[in-house]
Amino acid sequence: MDRELLKGSTPLLLLSLLCEGPMYGYQIIETVRHRTGGTYTLKEGALYPALHKLEATEFISSYWETQDNGRERRYYAIQPAGLAFLSAKKKEWNQFVDMVQAFVGPKA
Amino acid sequence: MDRELLKGSTPLLLLSLLCEGPMYGYQIIETVRHRTGGTYTLKEGALYPALHKLEATEFISSYWETQDNGRERRYYAIQPAGLAFLSAKKKEWNQFVDMVQAFVGPKA
DNA sequence: TGACGGCCATCGCTTTGCGAGGCACATTGG
DNA sequence: CCAATGTGCCTCGCAAAGCGATGGCCGTCA
Structure with missing residues (x-):
């Protein structure tokens, strides 16, 4: 998976996942890995900074x-x-997908 | 439109557009702007470097x-x-969309 | 003649993912 | 009993790509 495509989609993924209930870092990584059949392995260097940023903006909270x-x-x-x-x-995501789809052409 | 989402999708857009025939920079920008109803304005600072890179790898060619x-x-x-x-x-794009869709949930 | 628009391009900044590294502790197997 | 593996947190320096600003050139039209 091209790393550049992922950019910007991480907060979306994290918030979506956390909608299902609280999770801890390692669990998030494993969950993503399993659900994608190994296609996508969220990296720690991407996860933790993203998590901390979401917390700093109070979109999520944390507890030990x-x-x-x-x-x-x-x-x-x-x-x-x-x-x-x-x-x-x-x-925004749906708009984005529709936009690209409009140029690339549907699923083909 | 969140700039981060766009990352990595630019080459895809450009190549898709050029599939319809040769175009010049300014025309590309205007085309994208019109087709998206103004939602997305491809910036010059993103377009030209991308174009030059695609040319350097011989995925596209240019002529005056x-x-x-x-x-x-x-x-x-x-x-x-x-x-x-x-x-x-x-x-890759389709895979990516499916992946995110799987977490975010379909169009809803 | 001066403002506007077409048309090319670059530069520095920011953001974000990545790879690598580091630390701490529990479990398990030879 | 000790080593390897797994769980679990984190940070740092790097690279890539979009953005805003800037700049330059030249037609056209009021």
């Missing part, structure tokens, strides 16, 4: 949770502002 | 043509290698 074995995990949960932002982003 | 009024225009035309590349890019 201790597992049974004593180790900690950082969960991220979507916030109301994030839901609103996601809705706007989705609209 | 003199207009009736004596002024010159630089036309770009797609090359065989460009057609092949376009075909691959299209496939």
Whole structure:
């Protein structure tokens, strides 16, 4: 998958995923990897900065949770502002896809 | 339109457009602007570098043509290698869209 | 003659993904 | 018992690409 295409779609992906419930970083990576059948592996160097940025803008929030074995995990949960932002982003995404489709021609 | 989403889609757009016949820079910008109803205005700072890069890799070629009024225009035309590349890019594009769609949910 | 528009192009900035690296700890198997 | 692997967090420097600004050239038309 061309890395350049991915640019800008990461927040969309993350917010969409977090709509299904809180998740922690490693889990997000694995989930994406499995759901795409390995086609797309979200990289840590892309994930964590994106997550932190979404948190800084209060679109998501985070909290640490201790597992049974004593180790900690950082969960991220979507916030109301994030839901609103996601809705706007989705609209933008659809516009974008339609636009490109108009030039490239439909699915072919 | 979020600039980040556009990344990586520019070559796809350009090659698709040039499939319809040779065009010159300014014409490309105007064509995109009109066809999208003004939603998307391809910027010069994005177009020309992209065009030159496509030419450097021999996916397109260029030639100068003199207009009736004596002024010159630089036309770009797609090359065989460009057609092949376009075909691959299209496939990648569709994969990408399907992937994101799978997380975001269909058009809704 | 001066403003506007067609037409080419470049430069520095920003953003974002990536690869690599680093740290910490639990589990498992030889 | 110790090494390898897996879980889990993170940051840093790099490269790529779009953007805004800028600049230059030359027709046309008021």
